[in-house]
Amino acid sequence: MLNQTKKRKVFHLPSLGYPRFVEFGHYHYRKVEPTLEAHQHQDVVEICFCIRGQQYYELGEHLLKLRGNDILIVPPNQNHSSGVYPEDIGELYWLQIHINHVKGQLCHLPTVQSEFLISALQDKAGGIFKGALVLKSHLQKLIGQLESEQTTLTQLTTNQLLIQLLLETLELSQTTQIVVPSERVKIIDEFIAANLHRIIYVDELAELVNFSTAYFKSWFKQHFGAPPKAYINRLKIERAKEELLKNNTITEVAYNLGFSTSQYFATTFKKFTGMSPKVFRMRVEKP
Known part of the structure; x- marks a missing residue:
């Protein structure tokens, strides 16, 4: 784990035995925090799962607003920040994945499957789409697995959770989502x-x-x-x-x-x- 506080946790996944991934993190802010400064992740795609609250993201020239149950996939090598807005009250998870195949195979999948998942995620990058309640359960379980002793069983379970997260995220991104206020x-x-x-x-x-x-x-x-x-x-x-x-x-x-x-x-x-x-x-x- 890179750091841990009551409101924020960050895990460095390669050091825990999960190649091709970079960071998995979670924050739960009960008051606003300083702005997220402009930065980019070199050759890394980042999935942001907004669980509750809201958060602004300035992605290139676009200002996006995430609300509870929204997902944003940030493209690799793309400047992003919270603009003039602070990091807002709410709860959010993020997962970073390296797009370069030299970093290893995703969850030890065959190369074709590993590259397919990463390519599909990049195709859906840059926009917001709706999540599902099951994702929160997977994300919470993933935190628990990463905080546990990294046994063979723990690593098998964690790899399964990571694959589930990616597959369900892609499935949700492909669903036609016409949101009509009730x-x-x-x-x-x-x-x-x-x-x-x-x-x-x-x-x-x-x-x-x-x-x-x-x-x-x-x-x-x-x-x-x-x-x-x-x-x-x-x-x-x-x-x-x-x-x-x-x-x-x-x-x-x-x-x-x-x-x-x-x-x-x-x-x-x-x-x-x-x-x-x-x-x-x-x-x-x-x-």
Whole structure:
């Protein structure tokens, strides 16, 4: 393992006996982190599995936004970063694979199969597509296997998980995905947008779509990529950015968006932006 903290783990796969792979990593951020600086991976394709929350990626000239359950394949030798955005609150896994055959065979597969998988991944690079719940299970199991003693059985299981991840990622990338917002999603979105000026309660949202509160929380997270409170607060902070630039005081902005105190507003603002409302205003207004 390269490094491990409560919020971030990174494994160096070749040193653990998995040739052709580079890194496998996972983060779970409960507050924003500094921006991801522009970089590229030489002859390495990277798969990003966004489990929850959201994350911006500046890929070449394109700005992409990942939400919970989205997958992005970053092409090799392609500059990418989070642009002007911080690494956002949420959970994400990444897996890097070397495209050069001299680095070995993928999961000890025959050469033809190994090269087929890598070529297919490169063909799907550069765009976002939807994932599936089974991927999260595979990713969690992979963490457990890599943290275990690397016995023959552990390595066999890990190779199987890696192949499953790649095959299911490719299958998902080839599925025609026409995302049409459901009527319930539109009802919730419109209600939240119209009520950002006040406290929005989860049980009232659940009543709008005739769900129990417990089921609604699970449904909401699946469709919006974040729990209700986090999703609503993120929208409030985006609205707050606009209001702060209209010369409203911080206290006025806080109360106009339903925050009980300006301190709670400032704490929430910093959680989602990495800076206080005052610093945000100074940076934007700076000549």
